[in-house]
Amino acid sequence: MILAAALLLGTITIGWWSPVLLSRLAARIDPGTAIVWWLLTAVGVVAGAIAAVLLLVLPGHGPADAVIGVLHDCWSALNHDDVPGLDPLVGTVAGAVLATALGRLALASLRRRRRRHVLHRRHLTALRLAGTRDTRPLPTLWLPEEQPIAYSLGGRRALVVASDGLAARLTKRELGAVLAHERAHVHGHHHLLIGWSEVLGRTLRFMPLMRELPGATRLLVELAADRTAAAQCGREPLRSALRTIKAVDGPRRALAMAGGDTAIRLSRLDTRSSPPRSMALRTVAGSIAAFLAPQVIAVALVLIAGFVACR
Incomplete structure (x- = not known):
C-alpha cells in the first residue's frame, strides 16, 4: 500500500x-x-x-x-x-471512486459528441443549401449576416464559417488573416483538444488542474492559431482584424476568431518566438x-x- x-x-x-x-x-x-x-x-x-x-x-x-x-x-x-486490514477497505473505496469517475468521463464525452454532431449537421445542411461548390478540403460557409462573424468547426467534415459583414468591414489582407486563423484551428486539431479539456474539466472539477484546464486550453489554442496566421499573413493585418471583431463570438462548441482574451492575444503578437x-x-x-x-x-x-x- x-x-x-x-x-x-x-x-x-x-x-x-x-x-x-x-x-x-x-x-x-x-x-x-x-x-x-x-x-x-x-x-x-x-x-x-x-x-x-x-x-x-x-x-x-x-x-x-x-x-x-x-x-x-x-x-x-x-x-x-x-x-x-486496511488493504481491502482502501482498495474497495478507491476502485469505486475510479469507476464513478470513468463513468462520468464516458458520459460527458458522449453528450458532447452528440451536441457537436447536431451543430455540425446544421452547418453542413446550410452549406449544401447555399449551393457551395468549394472543392477544397476545408470549405467556407458564408452567412448573410451584417455582424462580423468568423469561426470554425472541426471533425471529419471541418469547415470555416464567415459572414458577409466580416468581408465588408475588413480589408482583403485582414480577411485573409482571419480565415488563416480559423484554418489553423482545424489543421491543429484544436477542437479535439478543447473537447477533451472540457470533458476532463467537467468530470474532475474538484481538482484545480482539471477545473482550469478548459479555460487555459481555449486561450492557448487562440494564441497558437494567431501565431500561425501571423506567420502566413503578417502580424499587422491580424492585429487590426482582432480589434475590429473582438466583440462578436460564435456558437459555444465552435472556435471563434473573437475567442480568448483579446488583450493577451494582442500583446503576444508582439512577442518573438524562440529558435x-x-x-x-x-x-x-x-x-x-x-x-x-x-x-x-x-x-x-x-x-x-x-x-x-x-x-
Missing part, C-alpha cells in the same frame, strides 16, 4: 499545485508547447490516479511488493503487510516532466521514507 499511497499523494500534489506553475510558464513559452504541457500534465495525473488504484485492488498490489521488497530489510516497519531547435528541446523535456511528475514525486516519497526508516 506504500507505493499506492505515495502515487496518490504525488497525483494530488500535481493536481492541486501545477496550474500555478503552468500558468507562469505559459506566458513565456510558445503556445503550442504550453498546450502540450497542460494536457500531458492532466493525462499524467489521470494515469497516476489509475495506477495507484490498480496497485490497491490488484492481488498482492501488482508489482508493488517486488519494489518494496528491495527496501524491505531497511524499512520493514513501513511494509503494507503490517496493516492488512526552433531550443523550442523543440524545451517541448520534449517539459512534456516528459509533465507526464511523469506524479510518478517522480511518488518515487521520491518512497525513497525518503526508506531513508528515514533506515536512520
Whole structure:
C-alpha cells in the first residue's frame, strides 16, 4: 500500500499545485508547447490516479511488493503487510471512486459528441443549401449576416464559417488573416483538444488542474492559431482584424476568431518566438516532466521514507 499511497499523494500534489506553475510558464513559452504541457500534465495525473488504484485492488498490489521488497530489510516497519486490514477497505473505496469517475468521463464525452454532431449537421445542411461548390478540403460557409462573424468547426467534415459583414468591414489582407486563423484551428486539431479539456474539466472539477484546464486550453489554442496566421499573413493585418471583431463570438462548441482574451492575444503578437531547435528541446523535456511528475514525486516519497526508516 506504500507505493499506492505515495502515487496518490504525488497525483494530488500535481493536481492541486501545477496550474500555478503552468500558468507562469505559459506566458513565456510558445503556445503550442504550453498546450502540450497542460494536457500531458492532466493525462499524467489521470494515469497516476489509475495506477495507484490498480496497485490497491490488484492481488498482492501488482508489482508493488517486488519494489518494496528491495527496501524491505531497511524499512520493514513501513511494509503494507503490517496493516492488512486496511488493504481491502482502501482498495474497495478507491476502485469505486475510479469507476464513478470513468463513468462520468464516458458520459460527458458522449453528450458532447452528440451536441457537436447536431451543430455540425446544421452547418453542413446550410452549406449544401447555399449551393457551395468549394472543392477544397476545408470549405467556407458564408452567412448573410451584417455582424462580423468568423469561426470554425472541426471533425471529419471541418469547415470555416464567415459572414458577409466580416468581408465588408475588413480589408482583403485582414480577411485573409482571419480565415488563416480559423484554418489553423482545424489543421491543429484544436477542437479535439478543447473537447477533451472540457470533458476532463467537467468530470474532475474538484481538482484545480482539471477545473482550469478548459479555460487555459481555449486561450492557448487562440494564441497558437494567431501565431500561425501571423506567420502566413503578417502580424499587422491580424492585429487590426482582432480589434475590429473582438466583440462578436460564435456558437459555444465552435472556435471563434473573437475567442480568448483579446488583450493577451494582442500583446503576444508582439512577442518573438524562440529558435526552433531550443523550442523543440524545451517541448520534449517539459512534456516528459509533465507526464511523469506524479510518478517522480511518488518515487521520491518512497525513497525518503526508506531513508528515514533506515536512520
